[in-house]
Amino acid sequence: MARPSFSFSLILIFPLLFHLALSKTLKRDVKALNEIKASLGWRVVYAWVGDDPCGDGDHPPWSGVTCSIAGDYRVVTELEVYAVSIVGPFPTAVTNLLDLTRLDLHNNKLTGPIPPQIGRLKRLKILNLRWNKLQDVIPPEIGELKSLTHLYLSFNAFKGEIPRELANLPELRYLYLHENRFSGRIPAELGTLKNLRHLDVGNNHLVGTIRELIRSDGCFPALRNLYLNDNYLTGGVPAQLANLTSLEILHLSHNKMTGIIPVGLAHMPRLTYLYLDHNNFNGRIPDAFYKHPYLKELYIEGNAFKPGANPIGVHKVLEVSDTDFVV
Numbered sequence: 001m002a003r004p005s006f007s008f009s010l011i012l013i014f015p016l017l018f019h020l021a022l023s024k025t026l027k028r029d030v031k032a033l034n035e036i037k038a039s040l041g042w043r044v045v046y047a048w049v050g051d052d053p054c055g056d057g058d059h060p061p062w063s064g065v066t067c068s069i070a071g072d073y074r075v076v077t078e079l080e081v082y083a084v085s086i087v088g089p090f091p092t093a094v095t096n097l098l099d100l101t102r103l104d105l106h107n108n109k110l111t112g113p114i115p116p117q118i119g120r121l122k123r124l125k126i127l128n129l130r131w132n133k134l135q136d137v138i139p140p141e142i143g144e145l146k147s148l149t150h151l152y153l154s155f156n157a158f159k160g161e162i163p164r165e166l167a168n169l170p171e172l173r174y175l176y177l178h179e180n181r182f183s184g185r186i187p188a189e190l191g192t193l194k195n196l197r198h199l200d201v202g203n204n205h206l207v208g209t210i211r212e213l214i215r216s217d218g219c220f221p222a223l224r225n226l227y228l229n230d231n232y233l234t235g236g237v238p239a240q241l242a243n244l245t246s247l248e249i250l251h252l253s254h255n256k257m258t259g260i261i262p263v264g265l266a267h268m269p270r271l272t273y274l275y276l277d278h279n280n281f282n283g284r285i286p287d288a289f290y291k292h293p294y295l296k297e298l299y300i301e302g303n304a305f306k307p308g309a310n311p312i313g314v315h316k317v318l319e320v321s322d323t324d325f326v327v
Contacts, residue, residue, distance in 0.1 A: 025054040025067065025074040028096060033065065033076065035093035044084050068099070075099040082128070083107040090134065095120045106152065107131040119144035128152040130176065135159070143168035154200070155179045162201065164189050171195055178202040178227060186228075188212055191219030200227035202251065209235030210257075217243065225249040229275065233257055237281075239264050249273045253299070261285060266292055278302035285309040 033053035037045055050059035054067035054074045061067060066078035076097050086108035094103060095117035103124060110132040118127075119141030125148060134156040142151075143165025149172060159181040166175065167189035175190075178200045185208035186201055199220075210233065214220070223244055229251045236259030237252070248270045257279040265271065266288035273296060274289075281303040289298055290312065298312035 023069055023072060023074045025052050025076075026070075028098070029053065029074075029076045032093045032096040033062070036091045039088065039091050039093070040081070040086055044081055044086065066102075070099060078102040078104075080104040081108075085109060087111075090114055090129075092117060098122070100124050101147075102126040104128040105132070110134055112136070114139055114142070116141045118142055121145060123147055125171075126150040129156070130154040132156050137161075138163050140165040142166065145169060146171070148172055149195075150174045152176045153180070157181055159183065161185070162187055162206075166190060167192055169193065173222075174198045176200050178204070180204055182206060184208075186213050188215050188219075191216060193220070195222055196220060197222050198225045199223060200225070202227040202229040202231070204231055206231040206233065208233060209238075210241060210252075211235060211238040214238055214240050214244070220244050222246055224270075227251040228255070229253040231255055235259070237261055237265065241265060242268055245269055247271060251275045252279065254278045256280060258282070261289075263288055265289075269294075271295055273297045275299045276303065280304060282306070 030052060034051065037048050047063040050056055052059070053062045053065045053076060055061035064080040065076055067074045068077045077099050079094065079097065079100060080102065082104050086105065088110065089112040090110050092115045095115060098120060100121050101123050103121070104126065106128045110129070111134065113136035114134060116139040118139060122145065124145050127145070127148060127150070130152040135158065137160035138153070138158055140163050142163065146169065148169050151172065151174065154176045157180065161184035162177060162182050164187040166172070167187060172193050173195050174197060182201065182204040183206065186206055190196065190199065191213065210228070224246050226247060226249065230253065233255040234257060236257060239262040242262065242264035245268060247268055249272065253275045259281065260283035261276065261281060263286040266286050271292065272294050277299045278301065282305060284306050285300065289295060296313050300309055300311050
């Protein structure tokens with residue numbers, strides 16, 4: 001079959017662009033974006049020219065604002081305003097943009113709590129607020145974002161317990177909560193998330209045991225990366241952890257864990273990075289770990305293993321770059 005010509009593609013695209021240009025922007029979204037504009041710093045405002053965030057005949061759409069057609073109107077579906085030194089509280093007017101699918105305000109200087117009105121954004125798929133100065137507890141209303149697939153709240157000052165309501169997000173794939181001040185136990189309910197691939201709660205003040213987290217058969221069926229490092233976890237590594245057969249990275253460094261390392265972990269088929277360092281583990285490292293076909297790094301420093309236990313590979317911190325957030 002012949003491929004469609006470039007000119008035919010243009011015939012299809014131009015009517016869509018023409019319709020987008022002629023459509024009016026929903027007043028609700030115009031009002032919300034202008035309220036946000038009034039509350040932001042000059043770095044953003046200078047690029048937001050005109051009154052219509054989706055653009056008009058004289059001005060282009062505002063930088064970082066993406067609009068789509070919904071019936072006879074244009075609506076704001078994406079808002080990306082990051083790394084521009086926004087100072088002040090979370091702009092509550094954002095929660096009036098009911099058609100948002102992506103909200104990215106990362107790497108600014110936002111302060112205060114996430115407002116409970118965040119639960120109004122039912123279509124939101126990606127929420128990225130990392131690298132701010134946000135505080136207080138995570139509102140339980142965040143569990144109302146049923147379409148959410150990516151949640152980035154790392155590098156803030158959130159406190160209190162990790163809300164169990166996060167287990168109400170059936171599409172959630174990536175959950176980044178590291179470098180905050182969360183306390184209490186990790187909700188075992190997170191194990192019911194069938195699509196969760198990455199869970200990072202490192203560098204907090206969390207307590208409890210892994211056995212409390214991995215307490216039921218079939219939990220975390222899709223989990224690939226589990227970061228529990230730099231907390232106050234106690235107890236041992238339960239044999240049930242080996243049931244997470246999709247796991248590739250297990251990071252337990254810098255906790256207060258004890259006991260031996262079960263040989264079952266050495267038979268996890270995809271395990272590639274295992275960090276056990278700076279705990280109170282003892283006994284021997286099972287020989288099966290040294291025969292694992294994929295294990296690249298096994299870091300064991302700062303424990304009480306018997307002589308003869310050796311690390312595997314050269315330890316390096318696994319950093320996540322901005323490109324890993326592109327979806």
